[in-house]
Amino acid sequence: MSEFEKELGWDDVIEKESDFTLLPAGDYDFTITGFERARYEGGEKLPPCNKAVVSIHIDAPEGSTTIQHNLFLHSKCEGMLSAFFIGIGQKKHGEPLRMNWNNVIGAKGRCKVYIDTWKNKNGEEMQSNRIKKFYEPSPAQTVSQAPASSQAGVFTPGKF
Incomplete structure (x- = not known):
């Protein structure tokens, strides 16, 4: 839950309206703004x-x-x-990587988005955006996206 999210009381005043936007399918730049650890309970294709x-x-x-x-x-x-x-520029092809979830928030990249159509429990057809794939960044993007702590020792001409 973000720092601005909170439980509402029965008599609280509300003003925010829905800000849901369905984007057309396509390629988009993104920023990771949140991360949560969770548990998948398992299904047909994947165990817990x-x-x-x-x-x-x-x-x-x-x-x-x-x-x-x-x-x-x-x-x-x-x-x-x-x-x-x-x-998100944290792994290179052919090299192992210890997943560092602490460096995920704030990371940037590019992805392919599609529109997923599904039915809710009332049988109404709904749509939402989903990620189909993540694109590999160009070498210049990888250096500029790295968190400041991992850029120590990286030489950039004209920057001190």
Whole structure:
């Protein structure tokens, strides 16, 4: 829960209205704005395991939205975990990486978004945005996206 979220009382005053924006399918720049540790209870394709729920914020001409994206910590999903960490510039191809979740918030990248259509428990058709894939950043983006603590010793001409 963010620092601005709180439980409301029965007689509290409310004013905020829905800020849900459904983005068209496409490629977007994003920033990770949140991370939670959670547990997946298991299903047909994947047994119970830990999962990371990352909040992926996208600003687009059509509006802004935040997509909750699940990353399952299971060997069947290791390729998806690698794609995520490569996408935010924290993993290089062919090199092992100890996942450092403390460096995820604030990370930036680019992803492919699609529109997922599903039915709610009342049978109404609903739509939401989902992440299809994370793109590998260019070498210049990787250096500029690295957290300040990991940039120590990185030489950038003209910067002191």
